[in-house]
Amino acid sequence: MDTLVRTENLIMTESPFNYADHLGPKSIHHFYEPATGLKAILVVDNVAAGPAIGGCRMAPDVTLDECFRLARAMTLKNASAGLPHGGAKSVIMANPEDEANKEQLIRAFAQMIGPIEDYIVGPDMGTNETAMGWIRDEIGRAVGLPPEIGGIPLDEIGATAFGVVIAAEVAQEFGGPKLEGARVAMQGFGAVGKHAARFFAQKGAVLVAAADIQGMVYDPDGLDVARLVEIKNRGGSVIEYEGGEKLDRDTIIAVDCDIWVPAARPDVIREDNEQVVKAKLIVQGANIGVTEGAERMLHDRGVICIPDFISNAGGVICGAVEYAGGTESQAFEVIEEKTRANVAEVLGRAARENILPREAAVKMAEERVAGAMRLGRWK
Ligand code: NAD
Numbered sequence: 001m002d003t004l005v006r007t008e009n010l011i012m013t014e015s016p017f018n019y020a021d022h023l024g025p026k027s028i029h030h031f032y033e034p035a036t037g038l039k040a041i042l043v044v045d046n047v048a049a050g051p052a053i054g055g056c057r058m059a060p061d062v063t064l065d066e067c068f069r070l071a072r073a074m075t076l077k078n079a080s081a082g083l084p085h086g087g088a089k090s091v092i093m094a095n096p097e098d099e100a101n102k103e104q105l106i107r108a109f110a111q112m113i114g115p116i117e118d119y120i121v122g123p124d125m126g127t128n129e130t131a132m133g134w135i136r137d138e139i140g141r142a143v144g145l146p147p148e149i150g151g152i153p154l155d156e157i158g159a160t161a162f163g164v165v166i167a168a169e170v171a172q173e174f175g176g177p178k179l180e181g182a183r184v185a186m187q188g189f190g191a192v193g194k195h196a197a198r199f200f201a202q203k204g205a206v207l208v209a210a211a212d213i214q215g216m217v218y219d220p221d222g223l224d225v226a227r228l229v230e231i232k233n234r235g236g237s238v239i240e241y242e243g244g245e246k247l248d249r250d251t252i253i254a255v256d257c258d259i260w261v262p263a264a265r266p267d268v269i270r271e272d273n274e275q276v277v278k279a280k281l282i283v284q285g286a287n288i289g290v291t292e293g294a295e296r297m298l299h300d301r302g303v304i305c306i307p308d309f310i311s312n313a314g315g316v317i318c319g320a321v322e323y324a325g326g327t328e329s330q331a332f333e334v335i336e337e338k339t340r341a342n343v344a345e346v347l348g349r350a351a352r353e354n355i356l357p358r359e360a361a362v363k364m365a366e367e368r369v370a371g372a373m374r375l376g377r378w379k
Contacts, residue, residue: 053320056123058091080368132144151322163311217244219245270291271293310357
């Protein structure tokens, strides 16, 4: 009776077709499994280039709107990386800290997406390689797998960070600072940040500031990256570093440096604080670390800002190499080759057409998706 009453009172106010545009989404799925309480959404945005790869996010408050926007971002990221994969994203509405129920939810989710063969799931916030192992066990496909079953541990090897540093290297040819001796500030010292600091140091750059959730350490003469990585690897904070000045974590935005790397949260450089940025190059590890408005303002005062989905595609490229049966060293080769080509194309086009790097990147990605769509049957 309850169910009937509820059904009668339910009104669909918004049509999912409101999202439809020239690229997609191809399909939107809502899953509910009463026995486990699974509630999940999958948006398969575009599959013209091949089966879509996109992470599965687990969080209590994720929405269809967020899932759609993340799926579209994956379409653009995978197309600009030149991968034979379209874009998708899935979300499971649950608390990722609730370990007791997690495996059951993930396995139930796997069964739901099993028949949707043009979706290949990868890890995202709230899921990890073990979760991908459970999904592979259920339905035979997933990327970002544990090494025991052929996975390449992308966070352990620093796949995304490697691409970030290659992007900075290419920017040198377009007016960016020389990496040798460049002063780098790193916001976030996790999977992306600590490896990016390591790769920058290998190129002769000097880390002058590092922040994590607890605070910031600053030394204009340079921080010892190996010591910082060791502190983080044993679960500590950058503020436990001996030496340097300890400051409030958000002051890193105004640090005197040549290269600034967001590798933590979204929207950290915005219209209201971009004025304090002193760097000449911003190369994004985080997703949407800089708002679009701030990117324009930075561009207008000569700061190069490499779009996030161009500089942080190393992780998904690594996932695609893993899916194709490749090895760790092949993953590094492919990340380098694709990131070099894409950053050069984006910055070159931005200069030629006098547009923002982000506009050039979106155009490039959309042209590639459109090119793939023209090869399909439906035109
Ligand atoms: P992580 O959880 O391993 O590390 C995040 C780091 O940021 C931690 O050191 C944390 O202490 C720090 N942090 C959190 N809030 C902060 C704040 N307000 N100020 C300063 N530091 C703060 O995460 P990650 O995998 O390194 O990802 C970092 C960012 O990069 C995220 O935005 C993620 O979406 C993006 N990204 C990651 C990958 C990947 O391969 N891991 C790929 C693409 C994009």
